[in-house]
Amino acid sequence: MSTRYARTVAVAAIGLLVLSGCGGVGGDDQPTEGEAVTLTTLGFGVDDEIASVRVDLANEAIAPSTVKIGGNAFDAQQFLSAVASGTAPDLIFIDRQLLGTYAARGTIEPLDSCVEKEQINLDQYRDPALEEVTLDGKLYGLPEFYNNRVMMINDDAVASAGLTADDLDPSDRDGLAAATTKLTKRNGADLARIGFDPKIPEFLPMWAKANGVDMISADGKTANLDDPKLVAVLEYAVGMIDAQGGWGSFKAFRDSFDFFGEKNQFATDQLAAFPMEDWYLNVLGEVSPDLKLTVKPFTDQNGDPIDWVTGSAWAVPAGGKNKDLACQWIKTMSDADSWIAAAEARAEKREAEGLAFTGVYTGNEVADEKIFGEIVDLSDTPVYEDAVNGVLEAQESAFSMPASPAGSEFKAAWEGAVNRVLSGQQSPADAMAQAQQEAQTALDNAAAGN
Amino acid sequence: MSTATRQRKRRPRGKNQRRETLAAFAFLSPWIIGFLVLTAGPMIISLVLSFTNYDGLQETRGVGWDNYEKLLSDPKVRKSLSNTLIYAVMIVPSTMIVSLALASMLSRIGRRSAGVFRTLFYLPEVTPKVAIGVLFLLLFNGQVGMVNWALGLVGIDGPQWSTDEAWVKPGLVLMNLWSVGGTVVIYLAALNNVPRDLYEAADLDGVSRWQRFRHVTVPMISGALFFTLIIQTISALQTFDEAYAAFYGSAASASYSSEAALFYLIYLFQQAFQFLHMGYASAMAWLLFVIIMIITAIQVKVSKRFVYYEGGDR
Numbered sequence: 177m178s179t180r181y182a183r184t185v186a187v188a189a190i191g192l193l194v195l196s197g198c199g200g201v202g203g204d205d206q207p208t209e210g211e212a213v214t215l216t217t218l219g220f221g222v223d224d225e226i227a228s229v230r231v232d233l234a235n236e237a238i239a240p241s242t243v244k245i246g247g248n249a250f251d252a253q254q255f256l257s258a259v260a261s262g263t264a265p266d267l268i269f270i271d272r273q274l275l276g277t278y279a280a281r282g283t284i285e286p287l288d289s290c291v292e293k294e295q296i297n298l299d300q301y302r303d304p305a306l307e308e309v310t311l312d313g314k315l316y317g318l319p320e321f322y323n324n325r326v327m328m329i330n331d332d333a334v335a336s337a338g339l340t341a342d343d344l345d346p347s348d349r350d351g352l353a354a355a356t357t358k359l360t361k362r363n364g365a366d367l368a369r370i371g372f373d374p375k376i377p378e379f380l381p382m383w384a385k386a387n388g389v390d391m392i393s394a395d396g397k398t399a400n401l402d403d404p405k406l407v408a409v410l411e412y413a414v415g416m417i418d419a420q421g422g423w424g425s426f427k428a429f430r431d432s433f434d435f436f437g438e439k440n441q442f443a444t445d446q447l448a449a450f451p452m453e454d455w456y457l458n459v460l461g462e463v464s465p466d467l468k469l470t471v472k473p474f475t476d477q478n479g480d481p482i483d484w485v486t487g488s489a490w491a492v493p494a495g496g497k498n499k500d501l502a503c504q505w506i507k508t509m510s511d512a513d514s515w516i517a518a519a520e521a522r523a524e525k526r527e528a529e530g531l532a533f534t535g536v537y538t539g540n541e542v543a544d545e546k547i548f549g550e551i552v553d554l555s556d557t558p559v560y561e562d563a564v565n566g567v568l569e570a571q572e573s574a575f576s577m578p579a580s581p582a583g584s585e586f587k588a589a590w591e592g593a594v595n596r597v598l599s600g601q602q603s604p605a606d607a608m609a610q611a612q613q614e615a616q617t618a619l620d621n622a623a624a625g626n
Numbered sequence: 627m628s629t630a631t632r633q634r635k636r637r638p639r640g641k642n643q644r645r646e647t648l649a650a651f652a653f654l655s656p657w658i659i660g661f662l663v664l665t666a667g668p669m670i671i672s673l674v675l676s677f678t679n680y681d682g683l684q685e686t687r688g689v690g691w692d693n694y695e696k697l698l699s700d701p702k703v704r705k706s707l708s709n710t711l712i713y714a715v716m717i718v719p720s721t722m723i724v725s726l727a728l729a730s731m732l733s734r735i736g737r738r739s740a741g742v743f744r745t746l747f748y749l750p751e752v753t754p755k756v757a758i759g760v761l762f763l764l765l766f767n768g769q770v771g772m773v774n775w776a777l778g779l780v781g782i783d784g785p786q787w788s789t790d791e792a793w794v795k796p797g798l799v800l801m802n803l804w805s806v807g808g809t810v811v812i813y814l815a816a817l818n819n820v821p822r823d824l825y826e827a828a829d830l831d832g833v834s835r836w837q838r839f840r841h842v843t844v845p846m847i848s849g850a851l852f853f854t855l856i857i858q859t860i861s862a863l864q865t866f867d868e869a870y871a872a873f874y875g876s877a878a879s880a881s882y883s884s885e886a887a888l889f890y891l892i893y894l895f896q897q898a899f900q901f902l903h904m905g906y907a908s909a910m911a912w913l914l915f916v917i918i919m920i921i922t923a924i925q926v927k928v929s930k931r932f933v934y935y936e937g938g939d940r
Contacts (some may be wrong), residue, residue, distance in 0.1 A: 256682040281683040281902065365783070366769050378881045424786030427882065428768030431788070484741065518693045585901050589883050599791050618901070625684065 177290045194325055202407045212240035215498050215505065218258070219250030219488075220269035225525055226536055229518040234508035238501045243267070250274075255493075257571030259283060264495030266502045270318065272308035272489045274578075276396060280581030280622055282565040285492040286314040300512055302485075303624055304576035305539035309489045313395065317489030318510040324454040325382055326570045327561075331468035332447040333359060334367065341470035341555040344372065344449050346386060347479040353416060359448040366427040368445050371440075373450035374413040377594030381577055382451065382484040384411045386476040391590065392615075396580035397617035400607045401590055407580035414559055414597050423598040438463045454537050454567045455547050461532045469559055471566030473573060483570035486577075487539055493503055515543035519551050531559045537571075544571075584619035642679035676908035683902065693811055693909035703910065705885060706893040707917075711796065713889065716799045716864035721849065721858050725806045730843075744814065748807035759871025762801045763788055773800075788872070794886035809854050816850035817843065848933045856925055863918055866891040881898060 215238070222228045222245050235242050245265075250270045255314045255363050258264050270278070291298060296318070298306065305319035329341045357373030370491065376383065384391050387409040391400055425477070433441040436459055441447035443464045451474050460467055473481035490506035490539045492499050510516055515538045527532040535552040538544055548568060554561035580586050595610035596602040602610070651658070678692055680686045698701050728747060732740050765772050766787035774784030787797035820843060828838045844851070866889065873887040874880045874896075888912070898907035 177721040194772075222681065252902075256899065256902070277902065278683070281681060283683045379680045424768055427789045428770070428786055431763065431767055432770040582901075588900070589895070592883075592885070595883060596885065599789065601885070 178472070196446065212242070213498055213501065215241065215243040215501055217243060217246050217264040217267040217269065219248070220245055221248040223248075225521040226518045229521045230514040232512045233517060234505045237508040238504050241498070242500050243505060244420045245346055250619075254573050259493065259495055261282050262495065264493040266288045266492070266496040266498045267506065268491050268493060269488055270317070271492060272317065272487055272579075273307065273440070273587065275309055275317050275489055275491060275583070276311045276579035276581055277583045278491075279311045279314075281367045283494055284316045285494045285496070285499060286316060287318065287492065287503070290317055290404065290492070290499070291315065291508075293500070294503055294507050296383075296507050300542040301510070302539050302541050302574070304485050304574045305487060305489075307574045307578055308486070309491075309579060311581065316504050316579070317491040318394075319487060319489050320510060321455075322537045322539045322544075322574075323486050323489040324537055324567050324570050324572075324574065325451050325474060326454060326567050327449060327470075327472050327474050328442075328452045328469040329449040329472070330445070330447060330485070331470055332443075333445055334470075336445075337448070339505065341472065345475065345479075348479050349412060349477070353412075353419065356416050356575035357419055357583035362421070365425075367425055367522070369445055370420060370429065370447045372416060372431065372448060374416055375451050376417075376598070377591045379451055380410065380413075380594055382482065382588060383413055383476060383480050383574060386474065388476070392577060392580055392586065394577040396583075397619050399586065399589075399612055399619060401469075401593070401615055402605075402612035407604045407608050410597060411610065412596065414594075414604065417598065423600075436463070439591065440464060442467055442469065457534045457560065457567070458525060461534045461557075465532060465557065465560075469560065469563055471563035473566065473570035481570055481573040483574040485577070486569075487573045488541075497574075510540060512540050512542035512546070515540050516546050517549070517565055518626055519543070519547040523551050523553075532560050534560055537567065579620035580619065582615075582618040585622075588614045589618065637735055650802075672908040672911055675905050676912050678905045680905040680908070681902040684737065685907075689905065693906045694913075696906065697909055702888065702893055703890075703913075706888045708889075709886060709888055710801045710863055710865065710890040710906065712800065713795050713865060716795060717802055717862045718858045719853065720799055720803060721806050721809055722854060724803050725809035725854070726813050726851075728806065728810045729817055732810070732814050733817040739812075744811060747810050750805040750806040753805065755867030756871040756875070758801060758805065759868040759873075762797065762868060762872045766797045766801065780933060789884065791832055791884060791886040794884050798887070803866065810856070812850050812854055813847065817848035820846040846909055846936075851930045852925075852933045855877045855929075856922060859921060859925065860918055863921070864891055866895070867888050870895070 212478045220227070222231055228445055230256040231243070231245065238584070246265070250268060255265070255268060264283075266463075268284075273282065273285075290296070298315075298623045301319050302322060305322055306315070309315060309317035309319060314484065325344070326559055329342065331341065334341055334344070337355075337358045339355055339358060343351065345351055356371035359369065361369035361371075362366070373381065381391050384403075387405045389403045389406045391406065392398065393400065414423075417423055420426055424545065429446070430441075433446060434444075435441065440463060442460065457471070460469065473483060476482050492506070496502055516534065519533075519536050532554055533552055534554065535548055538547070548564065550563065554564060589611040590608075592614075593602075593607035596607045596610075597604050601607075645714060675686075677688055678686045679689050691777040712895045732743055732747075735743070766774075768774060768786035768789065771787070773785075773787065773927065777784040787793050824842050824846065826836060828842050833841070869887045869889050870892050872879070873883045874892060890915075894907050894914070897903045899909060
């Protein structure tokens with residue numbers, strides 16, 4: 177190689193290195209006492225007053241520092257890229273079911289020292305929510321929302337079939353199946369009304385619990401997906417869909433619902449009943465205030481209420497550079513006073529709009545007591561008052577899926593199994609056996625650090 | 627010519643040539659740097675990662691050939707690969723046939739109208755693939771979708787496109803035929819380049835329209851056909867966006883995902899960014915690369931018998 181060529185290559189290489197160096201890997205300067213910094217978040221959006229009021233309060237708690245809110249749903253690709261490039265966000269807002277996956281890999285900072293330093297009162301949080309963010313005895317997140325699953329029943333549809341809400345009783349499997357058949361309406365070959373939507377695969381953990389099965393062990397490391405009682409309840413739930421015309425037409429009809437609009441499936445008599453998350457009451461309260469609705473807890477075979485809860489959590493990435501401030505910020509975001517202030521703002525807004533405020537279900541028990549004891553006033557809308565009481569009753573029997581080091585794969589395994597059954601590819605027993613093998617392999621690999 | 631004379635002539639030419647070569651490299655350097663930094667570099671790194679347990683989060687260690695051995699025993703790799711190959715077998719000829727038919731029609735109409743139609747056909751090409759995925763669910767809904775409604779008008783009871791395993795891939799193929807504009811434009815250019823005198827000679831020989839098409843048009847545009855065959859095949863083997871948007875794009879859709887739509891790149895993406903097995907995903911990427919190379923090599927080999935290059939030696 178001639179000298180000139182060598183020089184050219186060297187200059188080009190240096191140029192590339194300089195360009196690469198400008199690529200944006202931030203410095204790891206720690207802020208000094210009193211220095212204002214801007215924290216970054218991932219997975220959270222300030223979409224409404226429930227978020228904005230709490231963000232304002234949390235920003236006050238870390239003033240003069242502040243928080244830059246980035247994006248909406250948690251994006252794993254974005255998070256991994258940031259971590260790999262040494263620019264991890266200071267805070268992430270993540271589905272509690274997925275938190276264990278990241279915690280097991282050391283990406284999330286345990287919050288035990290944060291809790292101690294900031295004297296965070298963990299008693300204020302609901303136990304099932306804390307269980308979801310605790311892995312191997314360490315706390316990795318502070319819970320936010322608390323999504324309860326309850327039975328929602330369209331009273332008009334039920335009455336039109338000569339039934340009552342009591343006839344839709346999950347503890348009476350034969351009775352529920354018979355009521356479903358009665359409530360199902362057809363228009364020729366097409367479905368005109370779904371009698372009962374069991375909401376599988378996504379609500380399978382609730383059906384499992386109703387049949388006395390925990391799909392994963394308390395330490396989150398052993399799958400229990402091939403339990404015969406789980407196979408039996410899956411068979412039952414799929415049987416209900418088959419009785420209503422089969423998965424293809426069932427899902428096609430369900431996909432046509434105007435779920436968030438005035439012509440929603442209840443308002444248009446397209447659905448008689450389903451188990452659903454509590455937030456949907458807010459939607460119905462807004463778009464169908466005159467709906468006749470019964471909300472009651474889902475029950476196990478003994479008739480005891482059960483309520484599968486999920487939600488999101490705030491966590492601090494291990495690679496974050498402002499962990500103390502991040503801890504202060506999430507303390508305020510999930511604190512009872514912040515939730516109460518946010519609920520008051522929502523109630524005022526709803527009142528100004530002439531709409532009912534059906535409450536905010538949080539992972540903070542202290543906040544909920546105040547919100548539903550003093551702020552929520554549904555005396556003008558007794559249907560929604562009863563509905564909210566139904567959710568509150570269910571909350572007393574809540575359970576959650578424990579944190580798992582392979583949360584994503586575990587979920588993908590059982591959801592995939594149910595989908596294979598629904599599409600007729602596999603029998604429930606075969607599908608769950610495959611899911612068990614897939615899930616346990618993933619859990620074992622995660623435990624081994626692979 | 628004597629050796630001395632040759633050397634005298636070569637020296638200045640060699641100098642010029644070197645200067646021209648340097649200039650060429652200078653002009654090419656943006657692409658070369660981009661290729662090295664954005665393509666070759668990541669490819670080499672992914673090859674290295676494919677022999678590790680890299681997850682982007684924990685300490686990385688070598689695992690030898692483990693990831694590749696696991697590929698061979700992973701039933702979802704087989705499933706996603708077979709889904710992808712079946713899809714490729716369906717979409718590539720469909721795209722080529724529909725594009726050629728549209729291009730043939732366009733080549734027969736007036737130049738001004740052709741411009742308008744060419745634009746119209748090309749418009750869907752600029753539609754985001756994600757939007758096409760969402761549209762798929764709306765148009766192909768088994769009960770209220772427009773496709774089944776149209777089929778109903780002619781007495782056909784349409785299938786459950788988005789839930790019936792047997793109909794998911796045909797549905798996606800039909801949906802993707804919407805955006806054949808790019809291929810149409812390539813074929814149209816090729817058709818316009820076919821010498822008119824060949825058609826006149828064929829007419830004088832009294833050939834039928836089909837014979838004219840089969841023995842004049844197809845050979846003369848075989849270069850373009852071959853080019854699109856390669857591009858469409860690679861694109862089909864890398865299909866991701868529409869199926870991901872329709873069946874895996876949100877938590878809700880992922881819960882109801884159909885395994886018939888589990889294409890290879892979707893499974894690769896899941897392994898990398900959902901399950902954090904980036905080493906394994908890298909091995910998957912290299913397997914796909916090898917498959918694409920083999921298929922392309924076969925296509926190139928076979929093409930030597932069927933593709934006519936004007937002025938070429940084939």
